[in-house]
Amino acid sequence: MTIAEIHGKSPLTTSEDFLTADVFTAFRYLPADSGIAGFLRSIEGVPNIIPAVSERASAEFFFWPLGCVGQLERAREPDVLVELDIDGTLYHIVVEAKYLSGPSDYETVEIERDEEIVQWGNQLADQLRELGRGEYTVYQQGTRDMPKMLTSRRENRLLLYLTAHPLKPVAEMARARALGRPHWTSWYDVYDYLAGQQEHLNAFPYNRILEDVLTLLRLKGFSSFEGVAWPPQLELDENSGSFWLGRSKPLPPFYGIRQPPVIALSVKNGSFWKEQENRI
Amino acid sequence: MTESDYKQVTGYIDRLHADIGKLIVLVERLMEEEGFVPFPSGTRISWDLSNSYLDPDRWRISYIVRFFAPAGEEDFATSLMYFILLETKTVFPFPAMLCARIDHARLPEVELSKHLSNVAPLVSLAQEKPHWGTIRQEGGWNMAEPAEETPLHRLQGYFLNLFDLADRRQVVDNVVMPLTTAGAHLDELLTVPSYGFGTYKEEIV
Numbered sequence: 145m146t147i148a149e150i151h152g153k154s155p156l157t158t159s160e161d162f163l164t165a166d167v168f169t170a171f172r173y174l175p176a177d178s179g180i181a182g183f184l185r186s187i188e189g190v191p192n193i194i195p196a197v198s199e200r201a202s203a204e205f206f207f208w209p210l211g212c213v214g215q216l217e218r219a220r221e222p223d224v225l226v227e228l229d230i231d232g233t234l235y236h237i238v239v240e241a242k243y244l245s246g247p248s249d250y251e252t253v254e255i256e257r258d259e260e261i262v263q264w265g266n267q268l269a270d271q272l273r274e275l276g277r278g279e280y281t282v283y284q285q286g287t288r289d290m291p292k293m294l295t296s297r298r299e300n301r302l303l304l305y306l307t308a309h310p311l312k313p314v315a316e317m318a319r320a321r322a323l324g325r326p327h328w329t330s331w332y333d334v335y336d337y338l339a340g341q342q343e344h345l346n347a348f349p350y351n352r353i354l355e356d357v358l359t360l361l362r363l364k365g366f367s368s369f370e371g372v373a374w375p376p377q378l379e380l381d382e383n384s385g386s387f388w389l390g391r392s393k394p395l396p397p398f399y400g401i402r403q404p405p406v407i408a409l410s411v412k413n414g415s416f417w418k419e420q421e422n423r424i
Numbered sequence: 425m426t427e428s429d430y431k432q433v434t435g436y437i438d439r440l441h442a443d444i445g446k447l448i449v450l451v452e453r454l455m456e457e458e459g460f461v462p463f464p465s466g467t468r469i470s471w472d473l474s475n476s477y478l479d480p481d482r483w484r485i486s487y488i489v490r491f492f493a494p495a496g497e498e499d500f501a502t503s504l505m506y507f508i509l510l511e512t513k514t515v516f517p518f519p520a521m522l523c524a525r526i527d528h529a530r531l532p533e534v535e536l537s538k539h540l541s542n543v544a545p546l547v548s549l550a551q552e553k554p555h556w557g558t559i560r561q562e563g564g565w566n567m568a569e570p571a572e573e574t575p576l577h578r579l580q581g582y583f584l585n586l587f588d589l590a591d592r593r594q595v596v597d598n599v600v601m602p603l604t605t606a607g608a609h610l611d612e613l614l615t616v617p618s619y620g621f622g623t624y625k626e627e628i629v
Contacts (some may be wrong), residue, residue: 285438310449333450338516367446368446368449369447369449370443370590371587371589372444372447372587373440373443375436375438376433399479403430404429404430404432404434405429424464
């Protein structure tokens with residue numbers, strides 16, 4: 145869907161699932177060391193869990209797994225389960241991604257899990273509990289019916305809350321704190337990390353994969369600070385010097401709306417202020 | 425397709441706001457990494473806007489200000505701040521960014537906010553006759569002291585040209601590090617030109 149969306153052909157530009165799929169599909173096709181593993185290690189606190197990786201590292205992606213095996217009441221469906229294999233040691237990362245919505249919390253209820261009654265309803269807390277349990281059902285050939293039991297050590301598992309917040313959503317994170325500490329990152333950080341890989345991953349097909357996903361993130365406004373755009377070249381009236389000071393206060397009576405200054409022809413090829421947005 | 429002059433100008437204003445928005449987010453993150461948290465004003469960046477039809481001069485934002493305090497300290501004697509001027513009544517031919525450390529009486533944030541909410545003295549630093557008692561230079565910094573008795577004792581800072589900040593590195597070097605590194609000579613830190621108070625006189629870095 146990345147290509148469709150960046151060419152204006154997708155009606156689903158606000159879809160959280162499509163954004164998640166587009167970005168993690170890119171990660172799926174990039175080398176694990178400079179792709180998903182490198183990105184995860186760029187997140188605060190994660191290098192304490194996931195060690196530096198070599199080119200031998202591999203990653204498996206399971207999209208929209210179910211946080212249980214068989215029928216279980218109120219099981220959660222995180223967006224991605226990533227299985228990293230680093231020198232024979234497994235690491236599991238559950239990604240809960242958000243775009244325009246907040247966490248899927250509901251009124252806390254008491255339900256039975258592992259022969260104990262637990263509080264259920266906070267999405268991140270529920271997913272932390274499921275991650276600790278380590279039983280998922282994942283898709284296989286288009287059908288979600290394959291049990292996936294995590295064999296990693298519990299300390300090698302982490303929940304990643306990926307949101308559109310430019311700054312950490314402290315309150316949302318705090319509500320899950322009783323069961324552990326989810327890690328947080330944002331789509332802006334994804335953009336920054338992938339943009340930083342362009343110089344390194346400059347050969348086909350990785351350069352194309354990066355170019356497309358960066359364009360998508362940029363169109364969605366997730367690029368970081370890259371300077372302040374210069375104004376257009378204005379041709380000012382030599383007699384006045386400043387076109388906006390052409391009439392003096394007080395405002396009334398109304399003489400009409402002033403015309404904008406004339407933009408020099410050299411910058412009138414389309415919309416100059418959109419050029420930077422579309423540039424990678 | 426060529427856009428009209430009207431769309432070019434209006435589109436530029438939208439683009440300018442978007443770029444500054446990203447700059448603000450970046451500074452918030454960097455300041456937090458250095459152990460400083462914003463005053464408890466949420467995401468608010470200005471108290472200047474109006475949506476009244478009687479006040480069209482205030483429909484567009486004219487300044488942006490953020491204050492920072494040392495994390496975990498209830499009362500403190502120095503606040504950090506930046507102040508971006510987006511109005512035309514200044515001596516600068518560009519959008520100017522004042523970066524400053526303010527020494528003040530040791531006060532809690534709520535009390536301090538009342539004294540800092542009046543931005544007129546800050547605006548005046550970008551005008552020909554700043555409304556301050558004394559202005560001098562020290563250690564590369566521009567020092568301003570109020571003319572009257574006030575809990576705000578001294579402001580030390582400098583102006584930047586917003587267009588000079590091109591990436592994260594320049595924001596770290598020219599905004600965050602000078603503000604958070606007490607006692608440093610300003611000239612040893614900055615990598616882009618800075619400007620003094622009340623005059624447009626370019627300083628070579």
